Amino acid sequence: MLTQLLQVGPMNTPRLAACLVLPLSLLPLGSCSSAVTAASSTTSTGNSTTSTTNTYAAAYQAVTWASGVTVAFTSNCSMTVTSSGIPPFHNTYYLTPATGSQTVVATTASGIQLAVAAYATSGISTVNKVSATFNICPTKATSTTATSNGPIGIMTSGEAIFDPYEATGVVAMADNASYTFTSGGVSYTASFIDQCNSHAAGGMGANSGSTWHYHAVPTCWTTTVDGATGPSHIIGIALDGFPIYGGRDVNGSIVDPTTLDACNGITSATPEFPSGAYHYVLPITSSGAAITTKQSSLTCYAGTVNSTVVATMKKFGCNMPFLLADGNARLPDGREVTRAEAAAWLTDMKKQMAGMQMATDKMMPDDMPHHNAMHHSSE
Structure with missing residues (x-):
C-alpha cells in the first residue's frame, strides 16, 4: 500500500514557499515479461528484444551504487532501489524560494525570489527516503x-532525477541564480541549483522533508564514476527501466545532443553494452558542464510505462507557488496571482492531497504488482 503522505510544513499553515509532494501511488508503470527467466543473452522467448532486455538486467546487477543505497533483485526482471535520499555532495548554504518573512537576496531570470537557507538547519537536510521498484527488462x-x-x-x-523544468514551467538549468556573502x-x-546540478524540492522549514534531485547530469557524481574524461557508465535508471548515462560515449568523446532522439535516447555502444543498446544521455558542453536547455534531462519516456500512472504523476511534482519580484506569486500552472490567492490555492491543494490519499488507498488492492513504482517516506 502507499507509504505515508509527505508533508512540507504544518498542514494547517499555508506557506507560499513550501513544495507539496503529493503521494506517489504504487500503481504499475510497466510490467516485466514473465517469459524472461535469466539474465542471459541466450534466452529466447520469441520477442526480438529479449536478448537486449536480458543484457539490461545483467548490466544493472553489475552497477555500483553509492553508500546509503541498497538494491535488491526480487526477480530476474525486477530491481528495488532504496536510498536514504541524502545527497553525497552538498553546499553549506543554498538559495530557496522565499517565504513572505524571509529576506530576498536574489531573483531568477523568470522572476522567482530567493532567500538564503543553511543546509544543516533550514529543513533541506531533512531528506525523504526514496524507494522504487523497476522493470529491468x-x-x-x-x-x-x-x-x-x-x-x-x-x-x-x-537521488531522484526530475525532468528539465521547474514547477513554473521554465527550464531549471536556465533559471539559476547565486548570491555571495x-x-x-x-x-x-x-x-x-548547486555545482552538481541538484537542489531540494521542499524542506523550507521545521518538520518538513525535502526530496533532493537533479535537473541535469550530476557532474560531481560522474567525475567520481567516470573520471574527468572517461567514457560514461550507467548513472541511473528511468521509470521505464532504460539506463541513464552521462554525456560521453564509449570512447570518452562528448555525445552530440543533436544525435539523440526526442527523449534524449540513443542506441550505441557503452562500457556495459559494447555491442550497443538503447539508453538515455544527459548531455554536456565541450567544457564538461551540463547543458542549460530542455535537453538537460528527459522530457519523455521511450519505453513502456503505464499511461494512467504517468498522468497521475504529473501531480507529483513540486506544486508550490513562487513569490515574484512584482509582489505577486506564480502558480505551477503558470498563472500569476496575488499572494493571498496563492495562499488560498495552497490550502485547497492540501485538502486535495488528503482526498487523493484516501481515494488511492481504496483503489489499491494489497496484491497489486508494484512494477516501476516510485514512492517516498519521510523518516
Whole structure:
C-alpha cells in the first residue's frame, strides 16, 4: 500500500514557499515479461528484444551504487532501489524560494525570489527516503510518453532525477541564480541549483522533508564514476527501466545532443553494452558542464510505462507557488496571482492531497504488482 503522505510544513499553515509532494501511488508503470527467466543473452522467448532486455538486467546487477543505497533483485526482471535520499555532495548554504518573512537576496531570470537557507538547519537536510521498484527488462513502446514535473528516475548516487523544468514551467538549468556573502569572516556562495546540478524540492522549514534531485547530469557524481574524461557508465535508471548515462560515449568523446532522439535516447555502444543498446544521455558542453536547455534531462519516456500512472504523476511534482519580484506569486500552472490567492490555492491543494490519499488507498488492492513504482517516506 502507499507509504505515508509527505508533508512540507504544518498542514494547517499555508506557506507560499513550501513544495507539496503529493503521494506517489504504487500503481504499475510497466510490467516485466514473465517469459524472461535469466539474465542471459541466450534466452529466447520469441520477442526480438529479449536478448537486449536480458543484457539490461545483467548490466544493472553489475552497477555500483553509492553508500546509503541498497538494491535488491526480487526477480530476474525486477530491481528495488532504496536510498536514504541524502545527497553525497552538498553546499553549506543554498538559495530557496522565499517565504513572505524571509529576506530576498536574489531573483531568477523568470522572476522567482530567493532567500538564503543553511543546509544543516533550514529543513533541506531533512531528506525523504526514496524507494522504487523497476522493470529491468525494458522494451521500447510504439510511442513515447511525456515525463512529468517530479521524479522520473533514480540515479546511482541515490537521488531522484526530475525532468528539465521547474514547477513554473521554465527550464531549471536556465533559471539559476547565486548570491555571495560573508558569515563569520568566511565567504560563501549560495545557489538555487548547486555545482552538481541538484537542489531540494521542499524542506523550507521545521518538520518538513525535502526530496533532493537533479535537473541535469550530476557532474560531481560522474567525475567520481567516470573520471574527468572517461567514457560514461550507467548513472541511473528511468521509470521505464532504460539506463541513464552521462554525456560521453564509449570512447570518452562528448555525445552530440543533436544525435539523440526526442527523449534524449540513443542506441550505441557503452562500457556495459559494447555491442550497443538503447539508453538515455544527459548531455554536456565541450567544457564538461551540463547543458542549460530542455535537453538537460528527459522530457519523455521511450519505453513502456503505464499511461494512467504517468498522468497521475504529473501531480507529483513540486506544486508550490513562487513569490515574484512584482509582489505577486506564480502558480505551477503558470498563472500569476496575488499572494493571498496563492495562499488560498495552497490550502485547497492540501485538502486535495488528503482526498487523493484516501481515494488511492481504496483503489489499491494489497496484491497489486508494484512494477516501476516510485514512492517516498519521510523518516
